[in-house]
Amino acid sequence: MSGGWYVYGIVGRDVEVLPETRGIGEPPAKVEVIPCGDVAALVSEIDLDQPIGRTADLMAHKQLLDITVLDAPVVPVRFGAVLDSRDAVTKELLEPHHDEFSAALRELEDERQYVLHARYVEEPLMREVLAADPAAAELAGRIRSRPEDSTRDIRLQLGEAVNAAVEQRRRADTEAVVAAVTPVTIATAVREPTNEIDAAHVAMLVTTERESELERVLSGLADQWDGRMIVRLTGPMAPYDFVVRTGPTSS
Amino acid sequence: MTTAVQSGGAGGDGALNRSSSSGLAEVVDTILDKGLVIDAYVRVSLVGIELLTIDARIVVASVDTYLRFAEAVNRLDLTESGHSKGLPEFLEGAQEGGAEKKVKGAAKGAIKAAGDTVGDLVNGGRERRRAD
Numbered sequence: 001m002s003g004g005w006y007v008y009g010i011v012g013r014d015v016e017v018l019p020e021t022r023g024i025g026e027p028p029a030k031v032e033v034i035p036c037g038d039v040a041a042l043v044s045e046i047d048l049d050q051p052i053g054r055t056a057d058l059m060a061h062k063q064l065l066d067i068t069v070l071d072a073p074v075v076p077v078r079f080g081a082v083l084d085s086r087d088a089v090t091k092e093l094l095e096p097h098h099d100e101f102s103a104a105l106r107e108l109e110d111e112r113q114y115v116l117h118a119r120y121v122e123e124p125l126m127r128e129v130l131a132a133d134p135a136a137a138e139l140a141g142r143i144r145s146r147p148e149d150s151t152r153d154i155r156l157q158l159g160e161a162v163n164a165a166v167e168q169r170r171r172a173d174t175e176a177v178v179a180a181v182t183p184v185t186i187a188t189a190v191r192e193p194t195n196e197i198d199a200a201h202v203a204m205l206v207t208t209e210r211e212s213e214l215e216r217v218l219s220g221l222a223d224q225w226d227g228r229m230i231v232r233l234t235g236p237m238a239p240y241d242f243v244v245r246t247g248p249t250s251s
Numbered sequence: 252m253t254t255a256v257q258s259g260g261a262g263g264d265g266a267l268n269r270s271s272s273s274g275l276a277e278v279v280d281t282i283l284d285k286g287l288v289i290d291a292y293v294r295v296s297l298v299g300i301e302l303l304t305i306d307a308r309i310v311v312a313s314v315d316t317y318l319r320f321a322e323a324v325n326r327l328d329l330t331e332s333g334h335s336k337g338l339p340e341f342l343e344g345a346q347e348g349g350a351e352k353k354v355k356g357a358a359k360g361a362i363k364a365a366g367d368t369v370g371d372l373v374n375g376g377r378e379r380r381r382a383d
Contacts, residue, residue, distance in 0.1 A: 007289065009286075009287075010287070055275055058275070058278050058279060058282060058283075059275075059278060061282055062272075062273070062278050062281065062282050063272070066271075066272065075287055076282070076285070076286040076287065077286050077287045077288075077289060078282065078283065078284075078285065078286040078287060078288050078289075079282040079283050079286070080283075081288075081289045083289075093289060115273070115277070115281075117277070122323055123327060126320075126323050126324050126327045127327065129324075130324065130327075136324075140324045140325070140327075143321065143324075143325055144325065154321075155317070155318055155321035155322075156314065156317050156318065156321070158317075158320070158321045158324060159316065159317025159318055159319070159320040159321040160317050162317075162320035162321070162323075162324060163316055163317060163320055166320070191280070194276060194277075194280060196316050196319070196320075215267070215269075218267055219265045219266070219267045221267075222265060222266035222267035222268075223265050223266045223267075225266070226266035230268065231266060231267055231268065232267075232268040232269075232270060233267055233268065233269055233270070234270050234271070234272070234273050234277065235271070236271075237273075237281075240281050240282065240285035240286050241281075241285050243285070243286055243287050
């Protein structure tokens with residue numbers, strides 16, 4: 001077996017992992033803490049001959065970080081980071097970035113991420129679009145009960161108009177979400193839509209004491225938009241969307 | 252088995268679907284695309300991920316998108332007004348939330364901070380992104 005050290009994230013040095021905690025791999029690997037100064041890496045020793053990236057691995061990576069953040073700040077590392085040895089984790093990762101990690105963890109104290117994902121309900125969305133665009137409504141009339149292949153050009157024209165209208169609504173609704181949560185969050189990051197009828201996809205960083213306020217604000221929006229879209233709030237989770245490299249490594 | 256997770260003060264009957272963990276597509280989107288990138292790390296072989304990532308990304312408008320939208324409009328004309336077709340996959344994810352909360356509640360505590368790291372902190376320096 002050629003071994004490697006898989007890194008999940010960076011935590012403070014006083015974070016402890018219960019012996020039964022498991023991470024990625026099959027069978028799931030033990031999770032360990034490698035400390036260095038004020039910080040530590042959450043790691044597992046894995047077999048490099050075994051490919052990773054199964055659904056279970058992805059879930060395990062995220063779950064570990066999301067459970068960790070319930071009790072202590074964590075800097076999430078992108079999935080798939082493996083170093084050669086325990087020593088490399090200390091010498092190549094923790095030591096050179098110690099102060100950077102330490103500062104980031106201090107800033108992330110009591111902060112967690114939520115993700116709002118809203119998706120339009122198709123039928124009301126289409127009704128809304130047609131009602132606002134008589135030209136599109138006219139095109140819709142022209143394809144009705146006619147065979148698909150004889151109306152392809154009209155369909156494309158109609159689809160393009162609908163798409164533009166949906167994009168416009170997505171921009172407006174995303175802006176509405178950001179505007180509504182900005183007073184109660186530390187930061188927001190707009191994510192790319194993952195579906196063509198996505199209404200809004202926004203990551204939010206919030207302090208623990210304002211979480212219920214955030215939820216109230218979003219409940220208000222969701223109620224207001226009920227029937228028009230389905231709104232889902234996921235979290236708390238580790239601050240994936242708010243960890244950015246500040247510059248090239250000093251070495 | 253009880254859950255330690257509160258769903259906040261917003262009440263559970265509103266239109267907001269609460270979920271403490273994400274579906275696979277959202278997980279892929281989150282941990283493959285976000286988070287700290289370590290400079291010189293080994294990329295171990297990843298199975299299945301490329302495909303999933305690509306699936307999650309097909310949102311750029313294309314001919315297919317246009318045709319699907321046209322078809323959605325066409326369906327609209329044929330359906331009786333009122334009852335809207337839901338989004339099974341999306342809703343499923345939301346409904347899983349309840350069960351997943353329990354899982355998390357049980358798993359909570361797998362990791363604990365042995366002491367408070369820092370009391371006061373200087374809150375500056377780091378640039379925070381704010382969408383405009």
